[in-house]
Amino acid sequence: MAGRGPAPNAGTDHAAMGHTAEEHAAMGHSKMDHGSGGGGHHDHHAMMVEDFKRRFWVCLGLTVPILALSPMLQMWAGVDWAFPGSVWLLTALASVVYVYGGWPFLNGAVEELGKRRPGMMTLVALAITVAFVYSMAVVLGLEGNLFFWETATLVDLMLVGHWVEMRSVMGASRALEELARLMPDEAHRLTATGETEEVPTSALRPGDRILVKASEKVPADGTVLDGRSAVNQAALTGESVPVEKGQGDELIAGSVNGSGALTVEVTKTGADAYLNQVVTLVREAQASKSKTQDLANRAAFYLTVTAISVGALTFLAWWLLTAEPLAFAIERAVTVMVIACPHALGLAIPLVVAVSTSISARNGLLVRDRAAFERARDLDTLVFDKTGTLTEGRFGVTEILAASGTSDDDLLALAAAVEGGSEHPIAAGVVRSAQDRGLALPAVQGFQAITGKGVRATVDGRTVQILSPGAIEAEGVRFSDALRQRADTLGTEGQTVVYVVEGDGAQARPLGALALADVVRPESKEAIDRLHELGLTAVMLTGDKREVAEHVARQLGIDRVIAEVLPDGKSDVIRQLQAEGKVVAMTGDGVNDAPALATADVGLAVGAGTDVAVETADIVLVESDPRAAVRVIALARATYRKMVQNLWWAAGYNIVAIPLAAGVLAPWGIVLSPAVGAVLMSLSTVVVAVNARRLRVE
Template sequence: MDEAVLYRVHGLDCKNEVAALTRELAPLVGEDNLAFDTERGMMTVAPQKPVVADVIKDAVARAGMRAEPWAPQTASSTFVNPTFQQEDLACGCGAEVQEALSPPIPTHLSGQIVFRIHGMDCADEIAALKREVGPLVGEDKLAFDLLNGRMSINATPDAALEARVEKAVARAGLRAEPWTEGGTSEAAQAEERRKRTQMWLTTASGALTALGFAVHAWLGGGVVAAFEAGEHALGSTPLPSMLLYAVAVLCAARYVAPKAWLAAKRFRPDMNLLMMVAVAGAIGIGAWFEAATVSFFFALALALEAWSLGRARRAVAALMELAPPTARVKLEDGSERDAPAAQVRVGAHIIVRPGDKVPLDGRVVTGESEVNQAPITGESVPVFKAEGDEVFAGTINGEGAIEVVTTKAANDTTLAQIIRMVGSAQSRRAPSEQWVEKFARVYTPVVMGLAIAIFLAPPLLLGSAWDVWFYRALVLLVIACPCALVISTPVTIVAALAGAAKQGVLVKGGTHLETPAHLKAIAMDKTGTLTEGRPQVVEIVPLGSRSETELLGLAAALESRSGHPIARAILAKAAELKIAAEPAEAVQAITGRGVTGQVAGREMWLGSRRYIEEQVNSPEVLQRADELSSAGRTIVAVGDGQDVWGLFAVADAVRPEAKDIVSALHRSGIEHVVMLTGDNRATAEAIAKQTGIDEVRAELLPGDKVAAVEDLVRRYGSVAMVGDGVNDAPAMGRANLGIAMGAIGSDAAIETADVALMSDDLSKLSWLVRHSRATLAVVRQNVAFSIAVKLLFTALTVIGLASLWGAIAADVGASLLVVLNGLRLLNRGQTSTQKGGSIRRRWRSSVPA
């Protein structure tokens, strides 16, 4: 393989550009030799043979972008591992090590500014940032990654703009700093200290409230008197309890009051202002116990929200730790050296020892082993790997040592893509999440207006007591706080995304998580989706007195040096049956018909049906060939002179589980399953008959597939497209939901898709539909429960049966219940029957031939 070259591609920032570049460059260098990093606008090209840089640039220009070779600024930047640098240079192998290493990739992406936002933990902070930063850059240019506390702006990096943005973030009560991948800045450490302090203050608030209540009960005549004290006149709380309650309020309000003050200054009421008004009002009427209780429970609700988000963040951090930081690089002289995985070039050879984690994506070149792929694909059974098989970074090698040639850089491995996709999932918010956010935005000021009306109307219109209705207005403010409503949906969506990832189903954001629940039709590509994606010899028909072994040996000899898919199928069948054959001599290809060559001194040929018709013209053989091809198979004959020795039927084998999968889709509510293929109609019809497909559309070009998907969208409204190749990418982009086969799928298909099946297990399709519906059901349950609690306590407040401490207890209880209900989706797996079938299939695939 020629040395890999790194290009900076201006304009490369999303999956559509990746698909366009793949279409232009794949014919030049091969799709397997391309790797893209959209986050940094980089492209790696590792062709099998040298390609002029100008040819690459012209191809990129045809895709509407501009490429330039990227090189490190200094020579020293290509090599940063001091543990072995001097030793390698001293022994004369430093140049070889540098050949295997790749220069560090720049962390800044042209056209985008990324900030770490300290204190961004919930939708309230995002809303505040939109209000402050949106007018500066345009709200449509803002994107938020709540999981990683990150804000992105689609704008050209500019020091003056960055300074203005940082000031705007400060006005929102938060702190911004330029994002550094993997960096731990002083500000980040300060943020961690702030969180620890907030936790201790919340704990102290609860302890002081409990102590104040105990003192009150001891000095004031018992527990009942202490509960009722809040509704009596100022001064009914003993001074020691009052002091304890006051300190409890201050501890809980330390990080809430500044945000409430900012909301008040901008006349934009939010939950923080709502709580502080309720606390101040309770103190004003002498309800110290209730003021302290409200403060503590609200601080506890914030802690619950941070905990649920922190759990998701820790899951992503655990993903980052899956891949080892170093790789064992094999040099040209056969020696081995440890090197940083981030600097190993595409095309380098690495050694993975027994029990080690695989550091980079690659292809096995020597050795055999079983590899545990559960961290990436969700497969519970180790998969047998031998020469030519793909391995993924982060997977765990078994008992055999393997040598792997790397196919992707560290920042572009399947694991790295999963981490980026999971990390950015919250920037693509689900429709239900957007609805809740908009609802809460209107809901809060309406509730404050209603509380004011409840406080003023009865005393002014009916002559009721001011203190009674003031207290009831405070209770309404507390119970109306939309904490549970706002927390429930993002927690549910994050839990559902993480639960899907555990099953090997990578959903690229909440916006795509709800779509499967509404699907009415699913379109599937044939090759690589319903079928295995590679031709196999499915039948051998000897003629005369010949045997299958004799035919395979002859065909393998003629095809031993061919890279044609049918040749690979014949050679694979010969290897399976342990038939060894010496390569034929004087082999000549007959374009579109077959090959001729000398085997053991005899002139032999291997050809298609057309070759039989033109050269042999045997009606009996042609009839037998037509019988075999009627099932959609490709026929190859082998013989000598005018004599046909036998026939091979070659076909793309249907996945064993395909029929059960189509049935499961129908049972899960999918009305119509359609096959879209570029193959001939006879083959497509035969496979559809085997699998139970409802409709077949064959002999389609990529543009025809797009038209077919558009027709299905018009007929059924909500349609998914499942594919694995570059030719499927346009149709996947047009469908309501694009689903890629993650393990065998092309980079363009995976980038274009909204969902990737990392284990290529189609049984996950019906699971995804059910999981999506379960997610929507949990969201509806949480929203309905939250609003029901609000309505119930609103009615109790108006008739005087609710108290402040009861309202906050109900509000926090509701928050806790909806969080726990949402987190159930983390561990939502398949049924035991489905798991058993899936495990059996994986076991079969893991057994070596």
């Protein structure tokens, strides 16, 4: 009669603790205080695991003599181990198992009935009490069979079911604890004299300088003052490759330094630190109630009422309408109540919520609103801001048009050398592109900015100019028709084209041209392709020029472009899409995206963006990677599928199990005992726990 009872999570003291099964389902495991970084509830949960383990082993030890002393089992085995007083010893042992082993379930039933919400604890308590009280009546003279062995085995199975399941629950509930463990206990703080002192991480304050040695964890958010190293941020942001960090770069507490030592100025500690903000967001997400959980809670309540009703009808039918003995009728009723315990229903949704939230955090998806995350499965349109989301928000060379006799790398290196003296964004884009290619830049002398035209400098004794298209016309420099036509085409697409020439005036020798534009993120094309695989429409919403937006859209395969939209008009566009019947998500990173993020059915803020955008969004994407937005949708769909699967595992088997428990196949010799019913019920609970933990990001 083990049953489904409280299952490791439902009442688990939940029974003894005072949570009702329903409360534990609705709040316990979705709320998941279980891991607030080693907090009290998690410790208490671990204590309860030990408590059920201890109760199980004690009761199992007592069950052995109970089985040996049971007259029915002796008869089946063909032995007679009765002795004077053996029945009373059997009764005493069974009483200990009933009270000590059954206490969590009996206490939980009192809690449930006191709140007028009968649930799984009520069913378990009713089942073991009916079997025990009936057996006591037989000992005192009522004609019938002793069910003490059924009571003991049922309690054992329920206890071990709780023990095993609670361990699974704890495994699924450790997201916050794992995050908290990322922080080191101590830091190397630098004194005014440059010496290091060992201090607790909690003693660090903004403005402190610390030394992060090779292979150490970063103890606080900060900015690199000196040194260079590759830093592993995988546990925090989901990036699989270590990130190069140097002077001026930001470091996240909990990331792991590579082989180089770094001197860091602390910028954030305590509640303001990134890791603590992640912990807070994860806790909020786990505490926010799933709408699907409401369905599970209602189903559990109705299943409880159904089980009690069917159990009572089963008892009356077998007792009053058949020739079967009273013991058989009681056994059928007890089996029905055991097998129908909705414990797995109580876990079906909270466990999936726990696992998906943990997966989200590990993949750089911070869920702030659980309901919005669940809505993401229904999305059919994903709107991207262009600048900073699909693109990097900075100029870069998109195409090199080298004239005959000049290589692409030579042209870019020459242009970068000349532009190195300018602070213009175009100049910065040229220099950065050369650096990305690892090009060596020649020495430059006599840099000069030419107002309205471009720049010039002397490189290796020759004059090199970088000029605008208008300046080329004025100077009368002749480029090949093919090069000019290609350059003109790029210009009409909204790209900025600059020309590189050697010499002055009409005698200047054309070297080539460079086209620059906002650099498209290398991940953007993959994100759009994956989005199309999921059946969604990709929309670009930007304030940039239409030709620029359409050029980016063509590169990426964007389905629809809405360009030249003023910041205050973006939310109106979202409303128009919704009016068309679309379920819309918005991804953005700027202040001008905040109203649209709030208007969308699901708002996705790029974590590297502004605080106002992050605060307005439902889900924060830690990295500026558009693929993360697609992962949100894929994970939301996978999470919902797991929830539906768990609901079927938790409740669907009752369609077959309850009639079998009631004895509909008894005329053909197929009868389930309470112990078998308990095994089936416990298996459904374990299946739900294991199935939840198999959730993966697609």
